Amino acid sequence: MSRKSFVPGAALVAAAALAVGLAGCSDGSSTDGSATDAKSGDATSAVQSAEPGRYQTLPEACGLPSRSSLRSMLPGDGQQLSSAEAKKLYAGQADITYDTDRRVGCRWSRETTRGTRHLTLDIQRVVSYDAEVSDDDKAQGIYAGKQQDAQIPSDGSASPGTPPPSSAKPKGPTADGAASASGAPVAKDSKTGGGGNGTDDGKSSTTGKAADQASGKATPGTPEASTPGAAPSGSIAPRVLDDLGDAAFLNDKLVTADSGLHRDVTVVFRTSNVIVTLTYDQWSTDKSMVPDSQELQDKARSLAGELSDRLSE
Template identity: 40%
Template sequence: MAYVPGVALLAAFAVGCSAGADSDANGADSKAGSPTVTPAPPGKYLTLPAPCRAVPRATLKDLLPGAAELPGDQQEKVFRGSAAVTYDTDRKVGCSWKSDAPNATRSLAIDFERVVSYDPAVSDDDRADTVYAKKEKAAGLSSSVTPGPDAEKSSGTPDGKDEKGEKQEKEEEGAGKSEDPAGDDDATASAGPSSSGDTGGSGGSSGSPEDALPSRVLDGLGDAAFLQDLPTRAGSTAQRHTVSVVFRTSNVVVTVRYAEQPALITQAPDGRELQEKAQALARKLAEALSE
């Protein structure tokens, strides 16, 4: 009987150790309520279309009048287009076309940019939204789009960009550098009189009443879109008129530039026609991307 208490003590000790082992094994008590980090979803698009095959031949004939009357080999050269030189074709591609007719020269250029976010807390779509918003702001338009979360991350710098954002912008600029023979006048013309914040239906972007269609935000094109009207710069003898349509769909930003320069300086391009055709092409490209 002297050994009974000792046996009971050993049994109690064994039960206590077993309970503690079970509690440590499942780990539920120590980790309950721990937050889980869910990475932001990737963008819809993982690849980009072949830009020089993105515009149907029938559409090119309409946008480049006079090209269809050229001899066979010259016609094929015009419709084949010229691919933009880029450093990363997974991130940005483009193509341009140019047609010289007796009464005018017309040029067309399209660019596709696939935006990728390297921040796990920011989705590709949100990053693309920020890229698009900057283009809209550069066009002098009031943004109707709320910039993505990455635009709100600030490290105290004047423009609100953190170190990671600046690094990614530099990488995107490097990936997107291209040589665009059709857009030679567009960059300087963007600072012209049409780059105003007027998105209403009045006010002219060129001297002719029939061309009184200002730069504006567009509805029903992709997730967000705007049109920038770039008439001839003041003091220039050339009557070149360029229209740019930029839109975003998911994590891809597309730019369409369509321009006309009449053979005679006394003739003015039809800005309304340029805008209508540029918008029509942009909608076709948006539909093709969504298929």
């Protein structure tokens, strides 16, 4: 039996065919791999870094409120300040923080013969370390927690668990013949008369009955602090504020203690990734002189608007 002779040309043809087949297999693998890589790339591109917040730094807190606002919120009740005393009072006391780009604060207080007023300011810059959560969304979550803790309904109705306005009915008229919204005598400072537009020394020319009203003295028939803690009614109840920052609320509490009573008004608002908490309170050692809710709220709300504008500059 004769053997077939080796033909080089046939071998070359076979080798070429084998090479084509391998190339085809390689192309198929490459196509599958490319599809896998593209899919992986799509997943990566879908997880993009969330938008950073507007604020990367924070201002110096004690320098934010204007001098006129501080004079209005810290009346002297006739006490005259020297220039050195006024400078120290309105300069405030800065909070000690370890990162002034993340949190700053300041506090002011003024003591008079009829009580003490305190103003505190806390500013927090929120940073999200989650690539899928923006700084603004993170800040909104923190703000929402504060609103929930304060029991401020999103619809602006009275906080749950607080007595209805009818439970705080006054026993008689106040000095001007009208009951205050909280059922308590209206306590006004001699300097501001409830308006808050006075000078540093807080001098007043009110006399007689008007002086008694401005000083916050209870007149016959006015209720004493027999119902402290009663919720303010109407437009001064704790509520959501629609015209301040990106989100805001106001809380108002009247607290009684053995040494006296105090009303605390708090305004919290968010602008982008910054949350501002402003607390303004008035203490009174005389329980017959209940701090006026409307006055404190008006001044706190005015300062909050001022701060919002300053932060937006």
